[in-house]
Amino acid sequence: MSKDLISGVVLLAISGTYYAWSGGIADSTLSDEVGATGLPHVLSFVLAILAVLLIVRAILVSRARTAIATGADDGSDASLPRAIGFLLLGAVYVFVLPFIGYVAGTALLIAAVALYEGAPRNWVVLAAAGGGAVLYWALFVKLLGVHQPVGSLFQGLL
Amino acid sequence: MTTFQDIIHLLTGTPLFFVAIGGLTWGILGGALPGISASITMALVLPFTYTMDPAQAIALLACVYIGAEYGGSIPAILIRTPGTNSSAATVIDGYEMNRQGRAGEALGISLMSGVVGSLFGLAMLILLTEPLSWLALAFTPPSYFGLGILGLSVIASMSGGSLIKGLASATIGLMIATVGTDPISGVTRFTFDIPDLLGGIEPVLVMVGLFALTELMSQSGSTTVLQLNETIRIKLPSWSMMKRLKRSQTIGCILGLFEGLTPGGGGSIAAFMSYNEAKRWSKTPETFGKGSEEGVAAPEAANNTVASTALIPLLSFGIPSSNSTAVLLGGLLMHGLIPGPRLFEQSAQVIDSIYVGSFIAIVAQIGVGMIILPACIWLVNRPRAYRAGFIFALILSGIFTLNNSLFDLGIALALGLVGYLMRIAGFPVLPMILGVVLGHMVESSYRRSLVLSGGDHIIFLQDPIAVFLLSIALIFVVFSLTREFRDARKTKIEEAHS
Incomplete structure (x- = not known):
């Protein structure tokens, strides 16, 4: 599995967990139309879309390439x-x-x-x-x- | 309005003088250490500023930035390893001069060109920042929303080749910014009944975790040994040499001004652009790459100009154009200072301290640069194992000073791990930091706007400033997308050919 594919799956999991946690935010009588859950819901959807895009791109790239390059530089010296x-x-x-x-x-x-x-x-x-x-x-x-x-x-x- | 007496008082005020010199010294030492960028050097000192007077704290950070930009050229010239990203262009001719036995001369040219660039940048900062900030007086909640989105649109040009990853990184940053108390209703979000999370996660923890801890982790186990010649001393350029370098320094200053004002520009682009232009306009272009003095002067003037001019969009509108200015924005917000015209009206002393502190640091750079060189060489020559131990202990001790909380240390360590994993997976960290820093402003101004309009989004199109800022943001994103697609296509064609 490529790094991008793993990253996409992890992002999807983060998005789902964040959305589930946002369900626990209490309602307030002082709340506006958007509410305290408004942005968290939007963000979890945006992250899910980006995760899916990343996964699709990773799958397309891995199909297009017959051989996957190994030992790519991850920008870090340490394991x-x-x-x-x-x-x-x-x-x-x-x-x-x-x-x-x-x-x-x-x-x-x-x-x-x-x-x-x-x-x-x-x-x-x-x-x-x-x-x-x-x-x-x-x-x-x-x-x-x-x-x-x-x-x-x-x-x-x- | 600042009076002449205020300036004189600040110039002669002992604490600011020491703050400026201290910041400059720390900046040069940090910048001289390969792997410790200007932003990391600033992030390391950020927790210390928490208990300081806001004016002195911000001046200290600005002086660290100035020092780090110069410090980066020391290992670039001496061991062909740029201390900071923006000194990468200095390596080309600086190291070549060193090989020819002219290291002291190269260090002197780098120092004086840096001083010229910094003074020019400071003059531009003083002239342009306040007039620009007055635009912000007409700002309404929709305008602030537009400003926040413009700040976030910088992400498009800072995504390091993958817009999806940049946007995902920024989204996670925005998610982190939602932790704590809701800005409108006051209910708690994602706090899990932990009192330490009620006030949210401070941007400084995110910066230290993502920049400094991630760098230490990635250097762990590295066997690279750096050794500098301890006998080298700076040789300042003569007057006739300075006259010869005038053209390349001017190019560096102009491009440094332009790049400092451009979100996503930064010192490295300015340095490389000025190197190219200095070569194009030089009377002796054939000497470039073979130890040309102009090849050192142009990039050093450029990256030092950026250290001052990058503060213009930051102080006027709150737009951080680089990692270092994002750290500075974190410092401003940590002290409750909001960039814009109110900063000039209500916290004029902070602005004065930045100007005066920077001036002291720039002038003192000549003396401090010469005195501190042996200390820089000594520090770079210490075994990496001890250096890592001391820096790690310094980071953790500094974080504890924020709230006397061990919980903060845990958060920073966790963010260090997140930053490391992001680095492995090729995700840029700056968008995440921008998300954390700008998240609160974007959300609160968006919701306030809708409260004003009774929930109608048309309010964002009725405010001319919001329309202007959102349009600029759109242009940035479209421009960056076009560039990304073009680069991707170019890479594909190159791969097909090879």
Whole structure:
């Protein structure tokens, strides 16, 4: 299956889901003629039409071509699992932040990303992560006055 | 109306001075990092501006844009890798000069041509923006609807070869814009009883997710190693050289003005067009591609002019003509500032700060550019693994500052994944951002118009401004469609021949 065909099917699914969700929007006595559901309904129809067009075009193109070119450039260097792995490091950071706090969390994030991206396992990673976390803490917490999470594990200590 | 004293006060005001220098420095550093475009550099700093004074915040973003346009030329000249898209044309002769041992000279010409272009662009910005914005005083809800549609019609020229994908991307952006509280009735939509969604999804999260996180994800695992020569220093061009470059810089300025005003134009088109025109009008066209000084001056003057002139349609009408100006529009909306004449009347200090901040940044560019070059080289030479870790931590820390909300971090990460999948499938992300940014205006002005007319759509044809704007939007779409069909046909013929 070509990328466009898969994209078309996914867009169709998004359109259907969005339309179904828009059914849950409450009515209001203050509502105008179009209403709060007006635009969502139009958008779901427009997306469905575009999805169908994309699917039709993908089918026509695949029929017209006897051989499908493989290894087409997708404009990205990383493979999907690798890129998702990168993002998961961020998700873990968001999950642990309330427990271990900003400084420890940021140090862990920098170290984890550096190691994931191929940095050699030595003291430099620890030093860079620790230094970076302290630098960002000084910038965000001390300079900008942002209340970054302290961490439930360390709350009793402060 | 701005008085001379106001300008002097802003020029000598310490905070704005530091904001301008800080923005410029950040912009040059960001622009110098290959893969980090001007828009990503701006998106990275956007969350920081949330707690700032609106005038200083917008000035900071404008100065980052100016800095990034210059910064992009540094790796273009030194390692044949444009730091930003708009510095791609600089590679041709800039890198050739570097190979001939004239890297310092090329950097100096790029810097001074950038300053010339930026000053010209700023003068045009000051002269043209306010008069154009007064047109918007006569705007009614139907006119605003027409304006929103005109803004969205830019999508047609920014769809990267597939209008269907561009439109689908914009539709999803409009869908994201419907999350939150309905602008007319006040009922909640798609909030799923989550309090964090009541105010909708902020455009800044969409921008950071789609631009910055997607770029980090796509660079993950890359083994490309960049190494710059740490001994290079900038050599500013002599007066006689500047006189020789006058013609190519003028071409760059004029085309930069034209492209900055055109929705979908942007710095890269301006840079390549000026390179071609400078070659056509040059007394020594044979030197182009072989280390010509004019080949560096023209594109650099052009893309730096665009950094200022692209703000004209943005501040006058709220039309973002490029990724970078879309980020700037996000910054304006984040601070409750609506582009148009009211911005000039009610928030004159914001406009003054943009003008004065930009002026400080442009003049300071010469000194800062020379001082910061070793820092840029040092930064580019850091191992990519550490750079990725520091940038990722900076992005997530910045997003948290918006609302002190971990939920925002989750949204941004999810949008990063969406952006990455879109990139794989060949969907352009800018239409989605335009959809998110303009969605609220399009929907609320459309519905307000219908409330005024009692539900009759004829109101859109009775308002002359709405008719004009909708007609322009139609022309844009038809023009882009024609171009797309022509390109598709050309590709088909070429494929058949090969």
